[in-house]
Amino acid sequence: MLARSSLRASRALGATKTSATRTATRNASTQSSSESAGSWKNAALASSSTALAIGSVAWYYYQYGRPMHAMTPAEEGLHATQYPWEHEKFTKTFDHAALRRGFQVYREVCASCHSLSRIPYRSLVGNFMTVDEAKALAEENEYDTEPNDEGEIEKRPGKLSDYIPAPYKNDEAARAANNGALPPDLSLMVKARHGGCNYIFSLLTGYPDEPPAGAVVQSGLNFNPYFPGTGIAMARVLYDGLVEYEDGTPATTSQMAKDVVEFLNWSAEPEMDDRKRMGWKVIAVGSVLFAISVWVKRYKWANIKTRKMLYNNPYAQQNATKHPGSVHRR
Amino acid sequence: MGWYDYLSDLGAALTIQSVAAEQAADPPAEDESSSEGDEKDDSEEAESGDGEDAAEEEEEEEEEEEEEPEDIKDKLEEECMKTPACAPAKHHYDECAERVQGQIDENGKADEDCVEEFFHLMHCATQCAAPKLFRQLR
Numbered sequence: 001m002l003a004r005s006s007l008r009a010s011r012a013l014g015a016t017k018t019s020a021t022r023t024a025t026r027n028a029s030t031q032s033s034s035e036s037a038g039s040w041k042n043a044a045l046a047s048s049s050t051a052l053a054i055g056s057v058a059w060y061y062y063q064y065g066r067p068m069h070a071m072t073p074a075e076e077g078l079h080a081t082q083y084p085w086e087h088e089k090f091t092k093t094f095d096h097a098a099l100r101r102g103f104q105v106y107r108e109v110c111a112s113c114h115s116l117s118r119i120p121y122r123s124l125v126g127n128f129m130t131v132d133e134a135k136a137l138a139e140e141n142e143y144d145t146e147p148n149d150e151g152e153i154e155k156r157p158g159k160l161s162d163y164i165p166a167p168y169k170n171d172e173a174a175r176a177a178n179n180g181a182l183p184p185d186l187s188l189m190v191k192a193r194h195g196g197c198n199y200i201f202s203l204l205t206g207y208p209d210e211p212p213a214g215a216v217v218q219s220g221l222n223f224n225p226y227f228p229g230t231g232i233a234m235a236r237v238l239y240d241g242l243v244e245y246e247d248g249t250p251a252t253t254s255q256m257a258k259d260v261v262e263f264l265n266w267s268a269e270p271e272m273d274d275r276k277r278m279g280w281k282v283i284a285v286g287s288v289l290f291a292i293s294v295w296v297k298r299y300k301w302a303n304i305k306t307r308k309m310l311y312n313n314p315y316a317q318q319n320a321t322k323h324p325g326s327v328h329r330r
Numbered sequence: 331m332g333w334y335d336y337l338s339d340l341g342a343a344l345t346i347q348s349v350a351a352e353q354a355a356d357p358p359a360e361d362e363s364s365s366e367g368d369e370k371d372d373s374e375e376a377e378s379g380d381g382e383d384a385a386e387e388e389e390e391e392e393e394e395e396e397e398e399p400e401d402i403k404d405k406l407e408e409e410c411m412k413t414p415a416c417a418p419a420k421h422h423y424d425e426c427a428e429r430v431q432g433q434i435d436e437n438g439k440a441d442e443d444c445v446e447e448f449f450h451l452m453h454c455a456t457q458c459a460a461p462k463l464f465r466q467l468r
Contacts (some may be wrong), residue, residue, distance in 0.1 A: 074445040081456040084464050098468070202456070205403055213427035214434075214443030225452055230445065240401050249468050250399035258467050287336055 074215075077228035080195035080202040087262060088197070091280075093273040094266050100128035101245050102263025105256045108243050110186065113178065113234075115166030118187035119267050122160040127266070134160060141165050179220050181233030190261070190268040197261050202226045204257040207236035403463050410458035411451065419454045423447040 069076075087094045103124070106116065121138040125131050138158035143165075145154045158165075166185075168174035175182050184192075193199045203226045211223035211230075221231035238253045245251050266272070411420045426444040433440050 073449055074443075078449045078452060081453070081460050083460045086464075206452070206456075208448075208452075212423070212444040212448035214430040214440035215445050215448075216443065225445075225449060240399050252399045252401040252403075252467075254401050254403045254463060255399075255467050258464075291337075 074230050075228060077230065078202075078206075078225040080198040080226055083198050083201060085197055085262075087265065087272070090276065093276065094262060096128050097247060098259050098262045099266050101247070101249060101256075102259035102261070102266075103128060104245065105238075105243055105260040106186070106263055109237055109256075110260065111164075112167055113174075113183040114186045115168070115183075116164045116186050116267060117166055118163070118185075120161060120163045121158065123270060125160065127270070131160070138162055179233060183234070186264055186267065188268045190265045192268075197265055199226060200264060201257050201261045203232075204238055204260070205254055402466060403459065406459035406462050407452075407455040410455040413458060416451065416454040416458060419447070419451040423451045 086092050106114075121134045124134045124137075129137070138160055141158045141162070142155040143158050143162050145156045147153055168177060171182055189200065190196045195202070203224060206226045207222065207224055211217050215223060215230065217223045218231055221233055222235050223230055224232045238256050240252050243251045243256055249255060269275075410416055423444060426442075426447045430440045430442060430444055433442075
C-alpha cells in the first residue's frame with residue numbers, strides 16, 4: 001500500500017515538474033483521473049489565488065498599515081540623545097558642587113531672559129549656598145513692602161523668603177523685548193519637556209556652526225535640530241569660557257550646559273535626594289517585613305504542612321483477611 | 331532564596347552610595363580652600379608671607395593654563411562621524427549637501443534640504459560621543 005502510493009506520488013511529481021514546486025505536492029494529494037489537464041488547472045488556480053492573497057495583503061499594508069506622521073522629521077525635531085547623567089541613577093544624589101556652578105551659569109547667562117519664579121532664596125540655603133551668601137544675594141534686589149500707614153507701597157531689600165525676581169514684568173513685556181518670542185520660566189523646565197535633561201543639554205550644545213544645506217531659517221530665528229520645527233528664537237548663548245567658575249572648573253560649553261541642566265533638574269525636583277533616600281528606606285524596611293512574614297508563615301504553617309492524613313478503608317480491611325488480592329485491585 | 335539576593339543587592343548599593351558620598355565630599359573641600367586662598371590673595375596680597383601651601387600655587391597655575399578652555403564635544407563628534415557606524419550617515423549627508431549646492435548653483439535656489447540627513451548624522455554622532463563626553467566632564 002505504502003509502496004504503491006509513493007509510486008503514484010513520484011509519477012505525479014514527474015508530470016508536474018514544469019509547474020511550480022509548491023503546487024506539485026498539492027497535486028500529488030488531489031490528483032484526479034484526468035491527470036495532465038487537471039494538474040495544470042489546479043496549478044493555475046492555486047498560484048493565482050496565492051498571488052491574489054499576497055497582493056491584497058500587500059496592498060492593504062501599503063494603504064493602511066504604514067505609520068502615519070502628522071509632521072515631517074524637521075517639524076518633530078531631532079530626538080535628544082540619552083546622556084549618562086550621574087544624578088539620575090537610583091543610588092546617586094545631585095552633585096551639589098555642580099548645582100552651585102549651574103546656579104552661577106543661570107544667574108550670569110540665563111537670568112537675563114528666563115525667570116525662575118518658583119525658587120525662593122531660602123531653598124538655596126543648605127543646598128549649595130550658605131545663609132549669608134543667600135541673604136547677600138537676596139538683598140541685591142528690591143521687593144514691594146506691605147502698604148504702610150498711608151497706603152503707600154514702598155521698596156525694601158529682599159529677604160530669604162522672597163522668590164528670585166523675573167527679568168520682565170510680565171509675559172507681554174518679555175515678548176516685546178524678545179522679538180515676539182516668550183522665554184519660558186525655567187523652574188519646572190526639566191519636567192516640562194519631553195526628554196528632560198537630555199533635551200535641554202542637547203538644545204544648549206546642539207547649535208551647529210551653520211545650518212545644513214538647503215535648510216530654510218526664518219529671519220530672527222536660529223537653526224537648532226533639537227527644537228521642534230528647527231527654528232528657535234534663542235540664539236546660542238553658551239560659549240567656551242563665558243563664565244568663570246569659582247572652583248576652577250574649566251568652563252567649556254558642555255561643562256556649563258551640564259551644570260545648568262543639573263541645576264534646572266534640582267529646581268524642578270528639589271526633593272529628589274530625599275525622595276531617593278526615602279525610597280531606599282521603604283525598600284529596606286519592606287524587605288525586612290517581607291522576610292519576617294515569610295518566616296512567620298512557615299512557623300504558623302509548620303503544623304499543617306507536616307500533617308499526614310491517613311484513610312483506612314474499613315471494608316477493605318475486613319475483606320483483606322478473606323480475599324488478599326482485593327485491596328490491590330482497588 | 332530571592333530575598334537574600336535582594337538584601338545583598340541592598341548592601342552593595344549602600345556601599346556604592348557611601349563611596350560616592352566621599353567622592354562628592356572631596357571637591358567642595360578643595361573649592362573652599364581655593365576660594366579662601368583667592369580671598370587671602372586678594373586681601374592681603376602684599377603681606378602673604380606665610381604662603382600656606384604649594385598646592386594653592388599649583389591650582390593658580392592650572393587656572394592660568396585653563397584660561398581658554400576648549401570644548402571637546404565637537405571634536406568627539408567629528409571623530410564619531412568617522413566610525414564605521416556613522417560613516418554611512420556622513421556619506422549621505424555629504425552627498426546631499428553636494429547635490430543641494432549644485433541645485434543652488436544651477437537654479438539659484440535649493441529644491442530640497444538636508445535636514446533629515448543631518449538629523450541621522452547628528453543622532454549617530456552624539457549617541458557615540460555622549461559617554462565619552464560625560465566621562466571627561468565634571
